[in-house]
Amino acid sequence: MILTVTLNTALDITYRVRTLEAHTSHRVTEVTERPGGKGLNVARVLAALGHEVTATGFAGGATGRTLQEQLTHTPGVVDALLPVGGSTRRTIAVVDATGDTTQLNEPGPVISPAEWSAFQEAYEHLLRSASVVALCGSLPPGVPVGAYAGLIRTARTLGVPVLLDTSGEPLRRGVAARPDLVKPNADELAELTGSHDPSKATHDARRRGAHTVVASLGAAGLLAHTADGLWRATPPRRLRGNPTGAGDSAVAGLLSGLIDHLPWPARLARAVALSAATVLAPVAGEFDRSAYEELVGQVAVTGEVTAA
Amino acid sequence: MILTVTLNTALDITYRVRTLEAHTSHRVTEVTERPGGKGLNVARVLAALGHEVTATGFAGGATGRTLQEQLTHTPGVVDALLPVGGSTRRTIAVVDATGDTTQLNEPGPVISPAEWSAFQEAYEHLLRSASVVALCGSLPPGVPVGAYAGLIRTARTLGVPVLLDTSGEPLRRGVAARPDLVKPNADELAELTGSHDPSKATHDARRRGAHTVVASLGAAGLLAHTADGLWRATPPRRLRGNPTGAGDSAVAGLLSGLIDHLPWPARLARAVALSAATVLAPVAGEFDRSAYEELVGQVAVTGEVTAA
Structure with missing residues (x-):
């Protein structure tokens, strides 16, 4: 199976309103909700393509429970999320008639050292049946900034190809741990390498440790x-x-x-x-x-x- | 006990952000949640004053379940909310550093005729142990606009004093059913009576059927x-x-x-x-x-x- 890791899962809520105006009151005309966070989005697309996919990461609180319930309605994605004491974040995208979006992102739950240890153990166990693993998105508070680097080393030790899709310092440290593939966008790539020339920057990212770089x-x-x-x-x-x-x-x-x-x-x-x-x-x-x-x-x- | 009725309960969520600007992305720095809807707010204050209070109305879906869980942590309020198939609404108040609030209100669940019948039956049963009843807030979709008038007549038949706190057409129809007390604010009173002079307007509201009018x-x-x-x-x-x-x-x-x-x-x-x-x-x-x-x-x- 394909394993996707989403340490900072989210319940993505979309509100439709007529016009969003700060400091006024709005009637929401339409509400949609779905499990979010990059790794869950990746898992949903993979399942729709017919792949066997397992999603791990963290889920907690009432929002985490709602997210997991909705995940059971996503055919083909096996839920291997670990429980945490904190509450999974919501993201609210307010879309108005202009089509423009106003985004409100809750902070993630604070992950305790014991929860982080439990995750690393579960991850190593899941890797043993994985053909490939994707590490996706931001880190919630409490998870060390070198987390992805550690998860990449574990995957490499077990001979499982590993894809990394994140940004900032977790990307920088992750790349140094020699992942098989990184998928930065133009901004993430420029931040990592200091270069705005994609062909120079992808070259530089490989030199920093990524075996293959695919820039979107x-x-x-x-x-x-x-x-x-x-x-x-x-x-x-x-x-x-x-x-x-x-x-x-x-x-x-x-x-x-x-x-x-x-x-x-x-x-x-x-x-x-x-x-x-x-x-x-x-x-x-x-x-x-x-x-x-x-x-x-x-x-x-x-x-x-x-x-x- | 005191009975409070909240047909359109809500989970009231407050977000703190630095500055709310339409069509940009915001990091929420603080999230608070509590059971809301006017009747639940009234119940919480009554319980804090040491009164026995029972809260009824509707709760449904994941948000309804969260609301009821949080209600169990409100000492002194007995939860007599009825389950519905639709989902209880959330309201989001986005407070920024100016102290001003941007409000996003989800629509309530659509109440089916069977759910409305079940409520009327449960309400009549609860009234038999109530010393007074308060009917508070807006009506969710599906509940007839004359709902409060009917609930007032039931209370009067059973000899239970009844307070009404709502607005618009439900207030107009409710007042005609002769409640013991209505508590409109200045806008609601003006809308009901057409007069912006509070002492004339309260006089007029009594003439329309309310035994006592207390305008806030x-x-x-x-x-x-x-x-x-x-x-x-x-x-x-x-x-x-x-x-x-x-x-x-x-x-x-x-x-x-x-x-x-x-x-x-x-x-x-x-x-x-x-x-x-x-x-x-x-x-x-x-x-x-x-x-x-x-x-x-x-x-x-x-x-x-x-x-x-």
Whole structure:
């Protein structure tokens, strides 16, 4: 199975209002809720593609219970979240008629040292049946900043390929622990390397320890820097829609392609098509299956194989 | 016991943020939650004053379950909420450093005809052990607009004094069913009667069917129009603080004074002091007990007894 790790899970709530105006009162006309946090988004897309996927991380309090209940209604995702004493965070996206979003993010629960130890033990146990593991998103308070680096070392020791998708200091330390794959976006990559030139920056990220770097560059698609060379994969046309979750769908595409032993061009085409089909879906974070199936054959992949 | 009815209960969530700006992302620094809806606020204040109180109304879904769990941690309030298939609403108050609040109110659950029938039956049963009943707040979708009028008639048939605190058409219809007491604020009273002169408007509300009208006029305190005449009760000084829940505390004071058989001046003094002590409390909707005890002797009550 594919294992996804979401240490800072969230219940993602979307409110529709007519116009959001600070310091006034609003009637919410529509409420939607779903389990969130990057690793859970990745798991949902993988399950929709037909993969066996197990989601671990933390869940606690009334919000954690609601999240886990909703996860049981997500076919194909096995819930291996660990209980914590704190309460799982909510995120509220207030969407108004302009289509613009106002975001309110609760802080995550504080994870105790005992909870963090219990997680590391459960993680090592889960890795023994995993073909690949993805470490996704921010760290909740209480989890050490070098957490991902430690989880990467455990996976490497057990011979399980590991993908890292995070930002800031956890990314910097994670990269140094030599993950198989990192998937930064343009900002995360620039913050890590100090360079705004994606091809220089992906090169630098590899030098820092990542075996492969796949940078998500929004409308420009993906830039992959592997041991064999550089690949660019771009969607066939400019897409209009909601980019929420597009990066998580790209991660799911990369994992899915790895499991299916696809060569890099096909793997990147799958990731770009899934990402594009997520932008096109009417509900944030879902993907439009028929758009995916149409787009996957239309992604342009160009490569420049270099001497290793 | 005192029975309070809250047909549209809510989980009241307060978020603190630095500055709320539409169409940007915000980190919430502090989250507080408590059972809400006017009748539950009234019940909490009554319990804090040492009264036996039972709270009924509806609760449903994950939010309803959270609300009921939190209610078990409110000493002295007996939970007689009825389960419904829909989900209890959340209200989110986003308070920023200016102290101003941006409010997001979810719609309530849609109440089915069967759920409304079940409520009326349970209500009649609860009334048999009630000394007084308070009907508080808005009606959720699905409950008929004449709901309060019906509940008032049931209480009158059983000889239980009934207080009504609502607005708009449910207030208009409720008043016509001859409740013992209504507690509109200035806006609600003006909407009911068409008059912005509180002493004319309270007179008119009595003519429409309310036995006694106590209007809450913010900083000006309470104006009571009873069968015996007109009373004004004003706080001893201008108060600064958060007026959230001040009206509900006034309702609790009126019910408490009725149960304790206080004459009108003492009853109004209790209501004004509780209301003022709520404005002064650091947490919205709580009251500052020592402020209450200090203020209750300082409320000025002036009366003008008229021939009945």
